[in-house]
Amino acid sequence: MTLLKNLPKRNVIWFLTFFSLTSCQESFDNRLYREAKEFTVNHCPQEPEKGTRLDSTTYDIASRTYTQWYGLETFNEQVISENIPQLKEALVKRLTADVNFKALKDENITFRYVYYSQQNGKIIYQTSITSKDYKR
Numbered sequence: 001m002t003l004l005k006n007l008p009k010r011n012v013i014w015f016l017t018f019f020s021l022t023s024c025q026e027s028f029d030n031r032l033y034r035e036a037k038e039f040t041v042n043h044c045p046q047e048p049e050k051g052t053r054l055d056s057t058t059y060d061i062a063s064r065t066y067t068q069w070y071g072l073e074t075f076n077e078q079v080i081s082e083n084i085p086q087l088k089e090a091l092v093k094r095l096t097a098d099v100n101f102k103a104l105k106d107e108n109i110t111f112r113y114v115y116y117s118q119q120n121g122k123i124i125y126q127t128s129i130t131s132k133d134y135k136r
Helices: 010-025 028-043 077-081 084-097 099-106
Strands: 046-049 052-060 064-071 110-119 122-127
Touching: 028 052, 028 099, 077 084, 077 122, 084 122
Parallel strands: 064 110
Antiparallel strands: 046 052, 052 064, 110 122
């Protein structure tokens, strides 16, 4: 507190105000973690395309990875396995054009997409898209 005694009163008030405002702010990663959970609770499941259901979103702070979990009603596993490069490229193009994720892209967040069978829960396809992919 001796530091505060040597400062003019106006500076002490400014310092305390600034400190109290900045100490209460949530970090980007903690906010994204919370918002991913809230999105799942408030908006999932939803069907962005016929036969595809977005079940949840998660965010892993340690790896800085935002994951979207999709359930597929019907699918042809052979067609999916034969078109993996095209599937990833389509996801990269969609993500690159999507302005809704601008703040995440500005923070170089990795996006992970997991598609699984709604019938048995088996993962059919998953991929991660890093900033190297969507900022090229």
